[in-house]
Structure formats: C-alpha cells, structure tokens
Amino acid sequence: xxxxxxxxxxxGSGFAGYQVQPDKRTVQLELMNVLKTIHKGKVVQVVxxxxxxxxxxxxxxxxxxxxxxxxxxxGWIKALNVLLPEDIRVNAIxxxxxxxxxxxxxxxxxxxxxxxxxxxxSPFTRNLMxxxxxxxxxxxxxxxAQALIGTYDxxxxxxxxxxxxxxxxxxxxxxxxxxxxxxxxxxxGSGFLYNMVRIIAGTLTEVGTGKRAADELSRxxxxxxxxxxxxxxxxxGLYLESVMYES
Amino acid sequence: xxxxxxxxxxxGSGFAGYQVQPDKRTVQLELMNVLKTIHKGKVVQVVxxxxxxxxxxxxxxxxxxxxxxxxxxxGWIKALNVLLPEDIRVNAIxxxxxxxxxxxxxxxxxxxxxxxxxxxxSPFTRNLMxxxxxxxxxxxxxxxAQALIGTYDxxxxxxxxxxxxxxxxxxxxxxxxxxxxxxxxxxxGSGFLYNMVRIIAGTLTEVGTGKRAADELSRxxxxxxxxxxxxxxxxxGLYLESVMYES
Numbered sequence: 001x002x003x004x005x006x007x008x009x010x011x012g013s014g015f016a017g018y019q020v021q022p023d024k025r026t027v028q029l030e031l032m033n034v035l036k037t038i039h040k041g042k043v044v045q046v047v048x049x050x051x052x053x054x055x056x057x058x059x060x061x062x063x064x065x066x067x068x069x070x071x072x073x074x075g076w077i078k079a080l081n082v083l084l085p086e087d088i089r090v091n092a093i094x095x096x097x098x099x100x101x102x103x104x105x106x107x108x109x110x111x112x113x114x115x116x117x118x119x120x121x122s123p124f125t126r127n128l129m130x131x132x133x134x135x136x137x138x139x140x141x142x143x144x145a146q147a148l149i150g151t152y153d154x155x156x157x158x159x160x161x162x163x164x165x166x167x168x169x170x171x172x173x174x175x176x177x178x179x180x181x182x183x184x185x186x187x188x189g190s191g192f193l194y195n196m197v198r199i200i201a202g203t204l205t206e207v208g209t210g211k212r213a214a215d216e217l218s219r220x221x222x223x224x225x226x227x228x229x230x231x232x233x234x235x236x237g238l239y240l241e242s243v244m245y246e247s
Numbered sequence: 248x249x250x251x252x253x254x255x256x257x258x259g260s261g262f263a264g265y266q267v268q269p270d271k272r273t274v275q276l277e278l279m280n281v282l283k284t285i286h287k288g289k290v291v292q293v294v295x296x297x298x299x300x301x302x303x304x305x306x307x308x309x310x311x312x313x314x315x316x317x318x319x320x321x322g323w324i325k326a327l328n329v330l331l332p333e334d335i336r337v338n339a340i341x342x343x344x345x346x347x348x349x350x351x352x353x354x355x356x357x358x359x360x361x362x363x364x365x366x367x368x369s370p371f372t373r374n375l376m377x378x379x380x381x382x383x384x385x386x387x388x389x390x391x392a393q394a395l396i397g398t399y400d401x402x403x404x405x406x407x408x409x410x411x412x413x414x415x416x417x418x419x420x421x422x423x424x425x426x427x428x429x430x431x432x433x434x435x436g437s438g439f440l441y442n443m444v445r446i447i448a449g450t451l452t453e454v455g456t457g458k459r460a461a462d463e464l465s466r467x468x469x470x471x472x473x474x475x476x477x478x479x480x481x482x483x484g485l486y487l488e489s490v491m492y493e494s
Contacts, residue, residue: 009370009371010370087373123258126258
C-alpha cells in the first residue's frame with residue numbers, strides 16, 4: 001500500500017460542506033465515489049485536514065488516502081480530474097510516508113476571507129465574496145486585529161455549540177490586503193476553533209463599519225464568551241488556503 | 248410614460264439564454280417578473296439589444312422598458328437589484344427618448360471570448376472561461392484575425408439554420424489580450440450573425456493549435472459556406488460586453 005497526499009481546490013457553492021452527510025452533496029463523497037471507481041468498486045477512505053462548512057471554499061485543502069495501485073503521480077492527477085466534477089480539482093499529489101496523517105499532523109492552516117466593496121457586486125463573484133456596501137475603515141480593522149495575534153483562549157471566537165474543551169489557539173498572522181474593490185483578510189494559525197475565522201471576520205467588520213472600537217478586541221478575547229464577539233461572517237467569503245505539516 | 252434604458256450584467260451559467268422560453272429559466276423572464284412586481288401585477292415588456300444563448304454571459308447587455316412610475320434613477324437601480332436574483336445585476340439606468348429602441352437602434356456591439364490556458368482550470372472559473380490545454384500560437388491567431396476585419400459576407404461564420412438573408416456584416420476590431428493564463432478575444436462589429444463570434448473563436452483556436460494555417464481565413468470568408476470554417480466554440484466563454492447606439 002502507498003499513502004498519497006493530495007492538494008485540492010473546490011468551489012464550495014454547490015456543496016453541503018466537506019464531510020459526508022446523508023443525502024447531501026459533499027466534497028468527501030465525490031472524492032470517495034471517484035476513488036471507488038478507480039479501485040474497481042473497493043471503498044477507499046479519504047482523510048482531510050479538517051472539515052469545511054457548506055458554501056466554504058478551498059484553494060489548498062489537503063487529503064490523504066491509501067492505494068495498492070502503482071500509477072505515476074501525473075497519472076493520478078489526470079485520472080482524478082477527469083472523473084471528478086469540475087467544482088473539485090486536484091492540483092498536486094505526492095507519495096508520502098505511511099505514517100503521514102492529513103488531519104493529525106497539521107502544524108498550521110491559512111484561511112483567506114474575501115469581501116467585495118463595489119457598489120453593485122458582479123454576478124460572477126456573488127458566491128465567491130461577501131458583498132459589503134458600508135465603507136470599511138481598514139486601518140482600524142488592522143489595528144484591532146493586532147490583539148488577536150498570539151496565543152489565547154479563543155472561546156469568544158468559537159461557535160457556542162462545540163464539544164472542544166481546550167480553546168487555546170495561536171494566531172501567527174492576521175492581516176488585510178486590498179485588491180481594488182476586494183478586501184481580503186489572511187489569517188494563519190496553529191489551528192482554528194469551529195467558526196473561529198468567520199467570527200473574527202464578522203467582529204473585525206463591525207470595527208470597520210464603526211460599530212465597535214478598534215481597542216475592544218483585547219476585552220473580547222478576555223471575556224472568553226461567544227456573546228462578547230460580533231456576528232459570524234457569511235460562509236461564502238471563506239477559503240481554506242493552505243495546510244502546513246512538519247517537513 | 249417614460250422609456251428607461253438599463254445596462255445589465257448576468258452570469259449565463261444558470262440560464263437557458265436571454266429570451267423567454269416555455270418552462271425555462273431565462274434572463275428576460277426574471278426581468279419581466281420583477282417589473283411586474285414593481286408595477287403591481289401589470290405586465291411590462293422588456294426589449295433587449297439581442298438574445299444571448301444558454302450559458303453565454305453579459306457584462307453590458309442593454310434593455311429598455313416603459314413605465315408610468317416617477318422614481319429617481321438611483322431608486323430604480325436599488326429596487327431592481329433588491330428584487331432580481333443575484334445572477335442578474337442592473338449596473339446603470341437612464342431615461343431615454345420615447346423613440347429609443349434597444350434592439351433596432353444598435354450601431355455596434357462588442358463581445359469578449361475568454362479561454363483559460365492553465366494546466367488545471369480553477370473550479371471557481373469553470374463556467375466563466377473555456378479551458379484549453381494545447382499551447383496556442385497567439386501571434387498566428389492575431390495574424391489570421393486580420394482577414395476578418397472589414398465588411399464581408401460572413402456566411403461561413405453563421406450557424407447554418409438561420410433565417411437571416413443578408414449576411415454582410417462589418418467587423419471593426421478583432422484582437423487578443425493575454426492576462427496571465429487567460430486569453431481574451433475582443434471583437435467589435437456593426438452586428439453579428441447567429442453564432443458568429445463563437446465560430447470565429449473556434450476557427451481561430453484551430454489556427455492557434457496549428458490545425459489550420461493563419462493565411463486560410465480569407466479563403467474561408469470567400470467560401471461563404473459554414474462547412475469551410477471551424478467548430479463553434481463553447482458558449483460559456485462568451486460575454487456580451489457592450490452595445491453601442493447613436494448618441
């Protein structure tokens with residue numbers, strides 16, 4: 001058996017999220033269906049770095065699976081992309097050590113959140129960015145974001161209905177990029193709690209529109225209370241951009 | 248009554264084309280439904296510069312309609328965009344003379360055709376560009392295109408099943424733009440026959456891949472025979488970019 005690690009992209013618009021759910025179209029189900037076809041009906045388990053929610057996109061999700069087949073890596077990419085629906089693409093694949101685990105061995109992840117600030121959003125990007133018409137004070141958002149960089153208990157930025165006990169995470173990078181009408185938030189961390197990136201995006205948006213002060217973030221972190229933070233930003237602005245592993 | 252001219256954009260992916268057809272989702276039907284709502288149940292006719300086929304996009308389609316309502320133009324844009332589905336957007340609206348006609352008074356149109364030449368197409372643009380993996384000789388395509396600029400009988404570039412008798416049209420501009428992996432063909436003319444832009448795109452692609460010589464285009468035009476030209480390029484690469492009127 002060989003263990004293969006693949007880097008995949010998907011447009012989350014047409015999926016009920018990454019993980020298999022009964023009677024729903026999910027990324028994992030599409031991957032498993034294709035691997036089953038390639039393996040002549042044999043079920044192949046697929047492990048991802050983590051789930052993504054309905055409508056959330058990925059440009060650099062990582063998965064692993066095991067196979068007895070000896071196909072060159074370029075052959076794997078071609079075969080998978082021919083069989084997969086066009087809203088999932090395999091961009092890279094490599095053989096890894098049998099001990100590699102896409103989920104357990106992550107050392108970090110980068111997410112990108114995209115807003116579009118044009119007066120009228122383009123019909124072509126309606127599912128790929130979140131339209132925001134109010135002017136955003138990006139400088140205030142950048143200042144506010146500094147309070148989130150570091151190692152903290154991020155309970156205030158975690159969906160209330162989660163079973164995770166240890167809510168301490170490290171945010172290594174949190175910055176904004178402006179590309180014309182687009183505003184991107186890039187966040188890199190050791191790992192993220194459920195909805196953490198979207199709650200951070202939503203809270204910083206409230207700073208951007210003047211609803212909250214830029215110096216409020218430290219108090220929100222200290223509160224360790226979901227109610228202290230802002231709204232959860234919409235799913236369709238979020239992209240899983242890369243997953244890091246020990247090299 | 249006032250006559251209003253609106254410039255609209257739509258993502259053609261979810262439509263069976265512009266024009267109303269029984270039991271199909273079309274752009275015209277969505278526009279008429281919204282205008283009917285605004286006009287409290289009264290049917291309002293909508294006239295476009297011309298039809299676009301299923302999957303074809305528009306960034307600058309022009310329509311006109313008549314209304315007895317006195318709403319400021321910014322109010323019209325807001326009302327229409329609130330009521331329209333997100334894959335249609337109204338980008339501009341203005342009051343015009345009652346004699347203006349979106350279809351009869353056009354003096355020209357510009358279309359853009361988009362190819363993506365990356366090895367693996369992004370899942371996010373799969374419905375917005377045509378993926379082409381073979382290398383394209385853009386210089387040969389540009390040279391070949393020169394034979395199409397001018398006033399000719401474009402019968403060779405017209406779908407065979409058309410009722411139009413006069414197939415003489417003027418192409419004013421036909422050029423290529425490269426944006427990284429993207430290749431765009433921009434074509435401006437007095438008017439276009441059915442499938443004309445897509446047959447030109449398909450034929451020039453065949454020059455680009457070396458299947459046809461760059462100097463073949465004059466002979467193809469002279470043949471006035473659909474079979475002399477190349478394949479009709481896929482619909483989802485095509486954008487109606489602008490419509491010109493006498494000012």
